[in-house]
Amino acid sequence: MTAIEWRFSPQLIEDALQKWLPVIGADETSSSDAQSDAQLRAAMRHAVFGGGKRLRSQLVLEAAGAVGGKVQNALAPACALEMIHAYSLVHDDLPAMDDADTRRGRPSCHKAFGEARAILAGDALLTLAFEILAADEQEADATRQVRLVRLIAHAAGEAGMVGGQAVDIAWSDAKISDISGQQLLQMHARKTGALICASAEAGAIAGGGSEKQIGVLRDYGRHLGRAFQIADDLLDVIGDPELTGKASSDAVNNKTTATALFGLEGAKELARESRDAALQALESFGPEADSLRHLARYVVERER
């Protein structure tokens, strides 16, 4: 299984991202500040248009579709979550963090644009995410917009993604024997799970789902996020570097992974359990949630 069968065309997201981040042109004759603007934008585009899977943004659209919402209303949170994901990778790759020279087979942002500009490009992407969520668009519902800002900020911040990354960094000096399986799953739930879970919930909110539907898709997203991260750890061990695009493995970087703590078979079993729990959560949905079901199977069986 190498491709995902989406209900909504991935081109919708690419077009929306391009609309928010068009190229800023400048040449040698431009003023120094215009050149700076062009470079900063280029660094932001390098991070966003870097061959990612668009898992989070597409999940927003599919969740909105599953609750019967219009895909148009889900594009803002889809783009916002993609911007936040992109910024987090730029900052994670910095020398002071994971010190990664490459990302998806290309130079990491600071390698291509310098460290100062990479820090600022990340900051600008995070800020842009919230500008997008609050955009003054036709049919925008302020109550829903505020709820999305609250949800996504909470998932991306100290309680979620940023806090999880801080724990992961703190663990780079720790012995694996000092970390329990529960602690690892909890760190993953924050570092990668929170944003994936928020994507499913954001789609349900943007699509005008009922509180019950929103709760169901939050549960689905939580299990999906766990399945995704464990599968990621497995790919690091058994995946083909040509397909995963990872230059150096987590083991080399002294990262604590699910395979290190649960063993290969234990991690596989956990991934399958999480997938099944995600499918189970969707029980109350009919065929309108089939692409979400497909996604849950895909994240466990994917090759990159």
Added chain:
Amino acid sequence: MTAIEWRFSPQLIEDALQKWLPVIGADETSSSDAQSDAQLRAAMRHAVFGGGKRLRSQLVLEAAGAVGGKVQNALAPACALEMIHAYSLVHDDLPAMDDADTRRGRPSCHKAFGEARAILAGDALLTLAFEILAADEQEADATRQVRLVRLIAHAAGEAGMVGGQAVDIAWSDAKISDISGQQLLQMHARKTGALICASAEAGAIAGGGSEKQIGVLRDYGRHLGRAFQIADDLLDVIGDPELTGKASSDAVNNKTTATALFGLEGAKELARESRDAALQALESFGPEADSLRHLARYVVERER
């Protein structure tokens, strides 16, 4: 003139900031992830409770008061703007940016907490700012909240603060003769002006001001921001390092400043003109805007 006469007690802001960022306790017996959470929070608090002037947050309250609004309704944008200001200083001080070891006479965030945690603390503060703006509070008006998110994200991002900082960094290799006075004022308008201007406008919005009042306070904020930055450049040259708390001057750091481009007297004249323009903008207001008038005089005459 060494203190500002505020209409609203600065303690209101300190209390609100403490509410959003209470200490997270941990000791040697705590788990490694609990210790990481405590350290990340400590780094965030180091940045926010570092003896700043609270200019932006107090400006929000005073602007809300000037339009007859309740100070309670202005505390969220006041805190959000203070978080964004604090994050920007943490990232600006990083080795890849201005490489500052101290800030207001204390170790900079990365000196005290390490570079990785400082980057993450900055990211978390920026994210928290938007969580605060979208908080589900009594009397919160969703339309107003969305407008504040949009305003503040725009001012803090690529078009404003982050973009201005990128230009400033790009200029560290430039010759002063290559930069025009207009370019410098434009860079300042983005790097520091945008957030100060947004503070005045945000206060007017949060206080329920009319569109005319909001426009007036935006104009006031724009002039105030320029006066503030030029005065900052002047203090760098003629100020007492004991009072300003600046360890190394902008001249040493090869920063392009208003005094370098306009000369000492030219810069003083520009600061006075900006102050007068700020006062002029408030013409339609009565004594309810007196603390804003006082502030415009203060920023030009301050000693730190």
